[in-house]
Amino acid sequence: MATKTSIEWTESTWNPVTGCTKISTGCKHCYAERMAKRLQAMGHPNYVDGFNAVRYHYNALDVPRKWKSPQMIFVNSMSDLFHNDVPAQFIDEVFFTMKETPIHTFQVLTKRAGRLEKLAKRFDWSPNIWMGVTVETADHVDRIDHLRNVPATVRFLSLEPLLGPLPNLNLDGINWVIVGGESGPGARPMKSEWVEDLRDQCLKANVPFFFKQWGGVQKKKAGRLLDDRTWDDMPEQNLK
Structure with missing residues (x-):
């Protein structure tokens, strides 16, 4: 239910919700789907129904309370907290746990930005x-507008897998941008000019920029250097 992770921009994951359904082109080669199938085959109790069955786990709600040292926690790496099949009352419980464990920092990421905005006022932020949204192509930049209306102290963008150029983004009210290429089987290519343009947009807007990876079938081989350096900026350096 909670585990250390190799994801570059966080430290641990916490999955009070498991399972999901695909909503846009970035979901095509979902890593969580591949992982869920493995966990199902291993007999993990939270994945007995596979990936397409969305399940919420009350027995996972107290997990962050058991972690005594501060953690940067990615919430629902194996799902989407704002999936329509997750009751608003359960999301309330997740937010209550996050509020009650202030030693941790929780990073929530969704593609269902419309539902996020609709429910945002009921939570204590x-x-x-x-709070972040995923934007993989220009077809989904409207998710950023929904995010901008959410009263989170830190609002961030995960532009991963980046599948096309995102010129002239409106970064007003955005505190952090993560960019990364798709990885794993069937990975679609990411052009360097897309990344460079986003980096330059962030520098101009004074928004911290984190370059996660070039991606590819063998992502470690491709690495994560951009212009001969790593870009690991985090939002606490530049809260608006």
Whole structure:
């Protein structure tokens, strides 16, 4: 239910919700789907129904309370907290846990930005709750507008897998941008000029920029250097 992770921009994952359904082109080669199938084959109790069955786990709600040292926690790496099949009352419980464990920083990420905005006013957005949306192509930049209306202290973008150029983004009210290429089987290519343009947009807007990876079938081989350096900026350096 909670585990250390190799994801570059966080430290641990916490999955009070498991399972999901595909909503846009970025979901085509979902890593969580591949992982869920493995966990199902291994007999993990949270994945007995596979990936397409969305399940919420009350027995996972207290997990962050058991972690005594501060953690940067990616919430629902194996799902989407704002999936329509997750009751608003359960999302309330997740937010209550996050508020009650201020030693941790929680990074929530969704593609269902419309539902996020609709429900946002019912939650207590304590400063340790960061809220982000995924934008993979220009067809989905409207998710950023929904995010901008959410009263989180930190609002961030995950532009991963980046599948096309995103010119002239409106970064007003955005505190952090993560960019990364798709990885794993069937990975679609990412052009360097797309990444460079986003980096330059962030520098101009004074928004911290984090370059996660070039991606590819063998992502470690491709690495994560951009212009001969790593870009690991984090939002606490530049809260608006």
